Amino acid sequence: MKKVVTGVVGNDIHVVANRLIDISLQARGFEVFNLGVNTSLEEFIDAVVETDADILLISSLNGEAEGWCRDLQFLRSEYDLKDVVFVIGGNLAVGEAKESDIIPKYKSYGFDLVFHQVDLNTGLDVLEKYMSELK
């Protein structure tokens, strides 16, 4: 069973979305470690280390993730996390923003998969496909 650490990053309290992600992941057979809302990037990385998780799935709905996730590469380098898949999804920008701008930006931060304003199930389908191709 693949292990996923998930939660909402930064000063974001969209708890319903967080709960839906948790339920959907469990329904798809993942073991979920849900850190809930208002979670810092360091806590996410630390939870991945403590649980030896396969996937870190960060969600953000208030658009502030950009400011909170810039240190991902740095924090990743603190531990040996090369086999972990880093995913972010939700509403990833404040105001109007093009997907073609957002996705490369988050990928440059160190995310493997980026979902901006993508339906949850569609995003999780892509994640599952990505994981199966990694095998």
Place this chain on the structure above:
Amino acid sequence: MSKLLIDVGSTYFKVCEETNITQHFRDFKKDIYEDLLHKCGDVFSRYKKEDVFICSSANGGLSTLIIGLTNSFSLKFAKNIAFNSGINIIDTILYSKIEESKVPLELIDVVIVVGGIDGISGVFDEKLLTYLQKVQYSNIVYVGTVQDANYLSSHIKSLKVLGNIITGKLHVNELELKEYLTNLYQADIVGKEDIKHLYEFTSNQIYSTPYIVNRSLPLIDANFEVVNPFIVVDIGGATTDIHYSRDLVRDNILSDSEYDRLVFKKLGVYKSKETLVFAAKNNEFVYELLAYLNVTENILEEESEKALRVLMQLSIFLVLYKVSRLNPLYVTLHLELLKSIVLTGGITKVLSYAEVEAIITFFYKKVMNLHSLPTIVLDYDYAIWTLGMKNNEHKEPKCL
């Protein structure tokens, strides 16, 4: 027959009978037993040994080194449990940086190794063993993933293995480690030659004072004019303890305990006076504070009653400063949410309410930029300690 309650502090003895509480300044030329016998011998003669209850914080304190996998879980959980068990001196090492970490020169009372939820393995390896070979320690306890317990037990002599403090949901499981550390703390206090003699006065177990105060916390708002969330500041001769409601911290630790404790080993007004003065002189607000109190910095070098009062006011200020958001090195309490500050310990016998209020007003205006103060309660007659002792009388000792 009524009970006799005694608290042996580093500076004072407090003696509580049915109707009154007295305190006696310690004579440091005598050992505790002789001094207590000299000052309270006639009181003891009126009580049977089973009616005498003693707690002590004199010379207490264990040094701890925590080696953990991450800051947010292993180290945070273990540090929190250690503080709540009465441990004073805590050093931490992040496991990923263990190879470049300094080895403590002094003897460590207890090393705590923690990391990983149950189910994962291979968290700890040779690096830990190599490091531990260089450390001098008396006890070592492992509270990480159960899968690594056998490997570590086979390589580390006298390793104590307890249940993982990190649950499968990344919550804290504090019971086993807390009990183990509390027992060590108790054994440390009771094992001291000075304290051993005190069993000639009592047939009951001698407890550590912070444990007794901690027991009284859930009862405080029912017994005093105190509203939750509150803090209890116990400024003593050698250390300053702060007990606080967990509502004041936002650290994502889910714990059964509603109250936590933090110890400032070097913020006492008598034995640790020098370090208190040093901390004061290095504080950015201190000169403004001294001007506010109408004194100059020379007062810190004086030996007078006025100097003692200023020192006590400074210690209140420093302890609040150290837990405020201006000092992120310690636990940060959301002092803007605080409803009540309770002061206990020897300080309440020296400072007046107005003096305490003056310093807390200064702190809230200058540091917090707030004009409304929490309610200030002075525990003049050690009622919190008495409450904890009485609440403890009928409990079977868990320790030793």
